[in-house]
Amino acid sequence: MKLKSILAAGAVVAVAGAALPAAAQSMVETITDRGELNCGVSTGLAGFSNPDSEGNWTGLDVDVCKAIAAAILGDADAVSYTPATAQQRFTILQSGEVDLLSRNTTWTLTRDTSLGLHFAPITFYDGQGFMVPRELGVTSALELDGAAVCVQPGTTTELNLADYFRANGMEFEPVVIEQLDEVNAAYFSGRCDVYTTDASGLASIRSTVAENPEDHMILPELISKEPLGPAVRQGDDEFFNIVKWVVYALIEAEEYGITSENVDDMRENSDNPGVQRLLGASAGMGENLGLSEDWAYNAIKQVGNYGEIFERNVGVDTPLGLERGYNDLWTRGGLMYAMPVR
Amino acid sequence: MAVDSDRGASASSKTPFWYDPRFRAIFFQILTVVLVVAGIGYLVSNVMTNLERQNIASGFGFLQREAGFAIAESMVSYSAADTYGRAFIVGILNTFRVALLGIVLATIIGVLVGVARLSTNWLIAKLASVYIEVLRNIPLLLQLFIWYGVITVSLPGPRQAMSPVEGIYLSNRGFMIPAPVADPIHAYMGIAALLALAAGYLIRRWAKQRQIDTGKQFPVYKTSLGLLILFPAIAWVLGGAPTVMELPTLQGFNFRGGLTLTPEFAALLFGLTFYTAAFIAEIVRGGILAVSHGQSEAAFALGLRKGMVLRFIVLPQALRIIIPPTTSQYLNLTKNSSLAVAIGYPDLVSVGNTTLNQTGQAIEAITIFMAVYLTLSLTISLIMNWYNRAIALVER
Ligand SMILES: N[C@@H](CCC(=O)N[C@@H](CS)C(=O)NCC(=O)O)C(=O)O
Numbered sequence: 001m002k003l004k005s006i007l008a009a010g011a012v013v014a015v016a017g018a019a020l021p022a023a024a025q026s027m028v029e030t031i032t033d034r035g036e037l038n039c040g041v042s043t044g045l046a047g048f049s050n051p052d053s054e055g056n057w058t059g060l061d062v063d064v065c066k067a068i069a070a071a072i073l074g075d076a077d078a079v080s081y082t083p084a085t086a087q088q089r090f091t092i093l094q095s096g097e098v099d100l101l102s103r104n105t106t107w108t109l110t111r112d113t114s115l116g117l118h119f120a121p122i123t124f125y126d127g128q129g130f131m132v133p134r135e136l137g138v139t140s141a142l143e144l145d146g147a148a149v150c151v152q153p154g155t156t157t158e159l160n161l162a163d164y165f166r167a168n169g170m171e172f173e174p175v176v177i178e179q180l181d182e183v184n185a186a187y188f189s190g191r192c193d194v195y196t197t198d199a200s201g202l203a204s205i206r207s208t209v210a211e212n213p214e215d216h217m218i219l220p221e222l223i224s225k226e227p228l229g230p231a232v233r234q235g236d237d238e239f240f241n242i243v244k245w246v247v248y249a250l251i252e253a254e255e256y257g258i259t260s261e262n263v264d265d266m267r268e269n270s271d272n273p274g275v276q277r278l279l280g281a282s283a284g285m286g287e288n289l290g291l292s293e294d295w296a297y298n299a300i301k302q303v304g305n306y307g308e309i310f311e312r313n314v315g316v317d318t319p320l321g322l323e324r325g326y327n328d329l330w331t332r333g334g335l336m337y338a339m340p341v342r
Numbered sequence: 343m344a345v346d347s348d349r350g351a352s353a354s355s356k357t358p359f360w361y362d363p364r365f366r367a368i369f370f371q372i373l374t375v376v377l378v379v380a381g382i383g384y385l386v387s388n389v390m391t392n393l394e395r396q397n398i399a400s401g402f403g404f405l406q407r408e409a410g411f412a413i414a415e416s417m418v419s420y421s422a423a424d425t426y427g428r429a430f431i432v433g434i435l436n437t438f439r440v441a442l443l444g445i446v447l448a449t450i451i452g453v454l455v456g457v458a459r460l461s462t463n464w465l466i467a468k469l470a471s472v473y474i475e476v477l478r479n480i481p482l483l484l485q486l487f488i489w490y491g492v493i494t495v496s497l498p499g500p501r502q503a504m505s506p507v508e509g510i511y512l513s514n515r516g517f518m519i520p521a522p523v524a525d526p527i528h529a530y531m532g533i534a535a536l537l538a539l540a541a542g543y544l545i546r547r548w549a550k551q552r553q554i555d556t557g558k559q560f561p562v563y564k565t566s567l568g569l570l571i572l573f574p575a576i577a578w579v580l581g582g583a584p585t586v587m588e589l590p591t592l593q594g595f596n597f598r599g600g601l602t603l604t605p606e607f608a609a610l611l612f613g614l615t616f617y618t619a620a621f622i623a624e625i626v627r628g629g630i631l632a633v634s635h636g637q638s639e640a641a642f643a644l645g646l647r648k649g650m651v652l653r654f655i656v657l658p659q660a661l662r663i664i665i666p667p668t669t670s671q672y673l674n675l676t677k678n679s680s681l682a683v684a685i686g687y688p689d690l691v692s693v694g695n696t697t698l699n700q701t702g703q704a705i706e707a708i709t710i711f712m713a714v715y716l717t718l719s720l721t722i723s724l725i726m727n728w729y730n731r732a733i734a735l736v737e738r
Contacts, residue, residue, distance in 0.1 A: 087699050094396060094702075114399035115702035136595075146594040148515060153411075153692065154699035162412045162422035173596065174412045175606070176696075177686040182487075186686070190514050191494040191605060193595045234397045 027099060027232075027239035028072060028290060036078050039065035040098035043083040043180050045201060046208040047314040047322075048104050057081050060313040061102040064123055064230055064247065067299040067309075068100065071246045071291060076302035087154035087178050090115050093233055100243060102230040104198060106156045111231070120243040121251075122229040123306075124314075125326035125335050127222030128160050129199035131206060134217050136193060141221040145170040150183050150192035152176070157197050160224040184209050198226045200314065200322060207319040242289055249296040251338035252278055253305035255329055260304040267297060278341050285341055296341075306336060389705060404701045405430070411696055413688045415604055426697050433693030434714055440607065440689065441676040441718065444614040448675060449668075451615060452622025459627050470623065477620035483681055485617055489609035490685040500596050509589045509600070517603040518590035527581030534573035541573075542566030606687040610679065618675045622668055629664035630656060661733050669726035673719050680715075690714055 031037055041049035041061055049059040057079075066076035082098050093101045094116065104126075105111075107119040130149075132138050141164070151158050153176045165172050175192050177183045184205060187195040195202065199222060206213050230247070232240050253259075256275050258266050267279040276282040279300075280293030289295060303309065310327060314320045328334025359365050393400050405427035412422045416432040417439060459470035477485070494514045498504060503513035511518040522528070542565075549560035578584075590600030633656050641655040682689035691711060698707035 087695050090699060090702065091704060094398060094704075110700065110702075113397075116393075116397040116399075144595075146596050146598065148596060153696045158412075158696065159410045159700070162410055165412075166422060172412070174414050175686050176414065176688065176692065178683050178692075178695075182684065182686075185491070186494060189491075189494040190499045235395055 027236045028242065031072055031099060035073065036080050037065060037069040037072065037100065038098040039069075039079050039081055040084050040089055040092050040101040040103055041065070041081050042103045043085055045104065045180065045204050047200070047204045047318060047320045049081070049083075049102070051081075051083075058313065060124060060309055061104060061230075063303050063309045063313065064102045064250075065100065067250055067303045068230075068243055068246045070298040070302045071249075071295040072242065074292070074294075074298050076299075085154070085178050085180065086152045089154075090117070093117070093231065096233075099239070100230055100232050104201065104228045105231055106198075106226045107229055107231075108156060116234045117231045118234055118240045120230045120232065120240070121247045121338075122227040122335075123247060124200060124228040126198045126200050126226040126228055128157055128196060128224040128226055129202050129222055130219040131187075131195045131202045131216055132193060132219065133190075134215055138219070141219045141223065142168060142170075144172065144194055146172065147193040148173040148175055148191065149194045149196055150175045150177070150187040151196055152180065152183055153178055155197070156224065156226065161196055164223045198228070200228075200320070203314075203320045203322060207321070238290055242291065242295075245289060245341070246295070246299055248338040249278060249299060249341060250303075250306040250309065251329070251336050252341055253296070253300045254307040254336075255331065255338065258300055258305060259308055260301055263297060263301045274341070393705075398702050400703065400705065402706055404697075404703055404706070407701075409697070410700070413693060414686070415607065415688060426701070429693050429697060430690070430710060433688060433690040436688055436693075437676075437679055437682075437690040437714070438718070440610055440614065440679050440682070440687070444611055444618065444675050444679065445672050445722075447611070447615040448618040448622055448671070451619035452668075452671075453626050455619060455623035456626025456630070459623060460630060474620045474623050477616055478624075482613060482617050482678055483684060486609055486613040486681055486685050489612045490605060493605040493609055500592060503592070503597070509587075511590055511597060513597075514605065515596055515602075516605050516608065518597045518600050519603075520587040520589045521599075521601040522584070523586040523588050525581070525584045525586075527578060527584060530577045530581060531574040534577040535570060538566070538569040538573040541569050604687075606682075606685055609685050610682050610687045610689075613681075614675050614678055617678075618671055621671050621674075625664055625667045625671070626660075629660035632663050633659045658733065662730075662735065665726060665730045665733070669723060669730075672722050672726065676718050676722065677715060 025033075039062075041057060041059075044050050045059070047059055049057055049061040051057050062079075062081070065079045065081070069079045070076040082092060084092050084101075084103065089101055089103055089105065090111070092098050101117075102123075104124070105119075107122065111117050112119060130141050130144065138144065144165075149161060149172050151161055151174055158174070158176065161172070161174070172194075175183075175186055177186055183195075186192055188210065195205070197205075199218065202218050206216050206218065210216050230243055232243055234240075252274075253263075256266075256272065256278065258275065258279070263279065266275055267281050270276060270279075270281070273282065277285055279297045280286055280295070283293050286293035286295045304312065307324075307329075310324065311317065314322045316323060324332075324334060326335045328336060330337040360369075390400070406425055408422075409424060409426045409429040410422050411429070413420055413429060413432050415436065417435045418428075418432060420428055420432045455470045455473055458466050459474065461467045461470070497512060497514040500511075500513045500515045503511040503515075503518075505511050509520040542562075545560075545565055546562050549562045553559055588599045590597040590602070637655050637659065638651050641651040646654070679689055680691040683692045683695065686692070694707045694711055698704050701707075
């Protein structure tokens with residue numbers, strides 16, 4: 001009898017095992033049921049994603065999460081943030097711990113393919129730079145032969161660095177540390193001569209971590225293209241579409257001159273069919289995405305258009321003090337170009 | 343599984359076969375194996391389908407692809423143009439290097455501190471206890487950060503490096519010393535050293551036999567040590583006594599040439615060594631205390647001197663108690679070396695994590711981690727078990 005019950009138990013296990021990968025819920029359903037968007041962000045890079053002393057996250061990458069939460073759930077605050085180092089970020093996305101990565105992550109071919117990711121539109125066009133203490137007397141990256149260079153592992157930074165020194169016949173000693181705080185400490189204690197990462201990241205670290213920002217300078221050379229944008233895992237095209245079009249909506253809003261301030265007025269009074277479509281005054285776009293018609297309205301109302309997001313977090317009036325540059329609208333000579341919402 | 347054959351036979355004739363203990367013993371073993379294999383098979387197939395569904399690459403082919411990232415220190419030649427496979431080898435050797443050195447140093451310090459704690463000198467005993475209590479009770483990761491911080495923050499930059507002696511520099515880039523310029527004679531010196539070790543072994547056998555036969559003693563250890571220095575020295579002189587040294591010199595940002603002990607390696611080595619030594623010290627103390635006091639008293643009564651009592655009576659017995667727990671400290675040290683990631687020493691895990699991140703091949707990278715640590719741990723266990731058997735009490 002004992003034997004029978006054991007066999008029965010075994011059979012149950014086998015059947016249950018086979019049945020386990022059951023019908024998967026769509027991402028949008030999961031997020032709606034949960035009432036919250038799980039967003040992967042950095043462990044703390046001022047201007048992009050940074051927790052304040054009360055645990056509230058701010059930054060450009062954070063605002064992208066908020067806009068998506070606003071579009072899906074109607075509430076920009078319905079986001080739960082999971083901080084990850086460069087090294088951990090893809091694992092938390094692949095394993096399903098987060099729905100979306102919005103964490104100064106560069107879109108590359110390998111990440112798109114062997115990591116099984118989909119990148120949504122770029123939210124920040126960047127390039128890799130070098131920061132050195134001013135007292136070193138260096139003025140160009142080509143003078144860095146033999147330098148010790150601080151870098152975070154698991155980044156495109158690490159690869160570009162090796163490429164650049166190899167291409168220019170120079171040597172360097174990499175100091176590779178995973179935690180951002182620890183790399184910062186290593187650089188500011190003088191363990192490395194040079195700090196390298198995305199130029200925006202350097203601006204952030206220089207302005208918020210350095211004791212005296214004036215003592216450090218960012219060298220003129222940018223050695224790579226670092227298009228940064230949100231990423232999702234492959235396998236749910238509906239969710240991918242939403243992430244893509246929310247980002248486009250933020251850019252499109254800036255192009256139409258829709259801001260968080262005037263969005264109500266625009267929705268009521270604008271005669272522009274493009275504005276009406278975007279804000280849901282004329283129906284259809286929301287339905288196509290599987291969302292309510294005020295998806296873009298909510299995102300813009302609660303978070304602002306792309307220009308507002310940029311200026312608020314990294315613009316000239318912030319400690320980072322970045323110009324729009326490439327991140328300006330295409331109509332003003334930048335690269336920000338939203339696909340038509342129609 | 344010894345079964346009473348009488349009962350077994352009678353049981354099979356009267357009761358159903360599933361009450362037969364022999365049948366049951368075999369059946370449950372087979373059942374266990376089947377369940378374990380099925381469980382593993384299920385997990386593997388589940389992983390494969392999930393990876394496929396998410397379009398994540400799998401397989402070990404990536405090991406042949408170019409790694410593209412640089413590694414700070416390596417015992418074999420390596421550049422960013424080498425493969426991921428080679429990067430793994432660099433990482434494995436770096437892990438091996440820090441673990442081996444750590445084990446040797448932790449043993450030496452551990453024994454010294456353990457004996458010191460039993461010292462009759464109040465100050466020495468107290469210092470040893472303080473060392474043990476402090477080091478044992480601070481998490482290792484924190485100690486690594488402290489060591490790394492101390493080295494990088496408190497030492498001056500390379501341009502203001504401290505130089506106690508010409509050619510030796512201490513800065514936040516590490517500890518630089520002159521190194522002999524590579525010469526083929528170094529290989530012969532290595533061979534000579536091995537020969538000296540072999541000679542030492544033979545001398546020991548001969549001396550032991552002679553002592554049994556004639557009662558005369560021979561200074562085996564001193565002689566062996568002498569040979570160990572003499573043989574390579576002869577090889578060196580025969581090879582033309584090359585004395586060219588490469589001095590570390592400040593060029594541009596940094597020192598070049600000579601040998602460098604990097605801050606990352608030093609912090610990891612110090613951290614692992616001092617932390618593990620505290621545990622080994624306690625094991626040594628416990629081992630010595632466990633040898634009954636009557637043993638030493640009896641030895642003293644026979645007229646042995648203090649050093650001899652320790653060497654011939656107490657230590658051989660204490661070792662039997664000390665070795666097994668020390669083995670597990672060695673294993674801990676080896677596995678703890680993976681904390682290297684935190685302070686930037688390029689060990690197996692650090693290199694593997696970067697690879698994993700770049701290629702997305704988490705399962706493969708983690709399989710390699712497991713295989714390497716398992717091999718290292720089993721090797722340490724094998725050696726230590728062999729040693730344990732060699733010193734075990736031989737009862738007549
Ligand atoms: N864009 C590069 C680098 C991104 C990156 O991780 N940068 C670092 C340095 S600015 C960072 O954000 N670290 C924050 C953290 O580790 O939490 C990439 O995608 O590989």
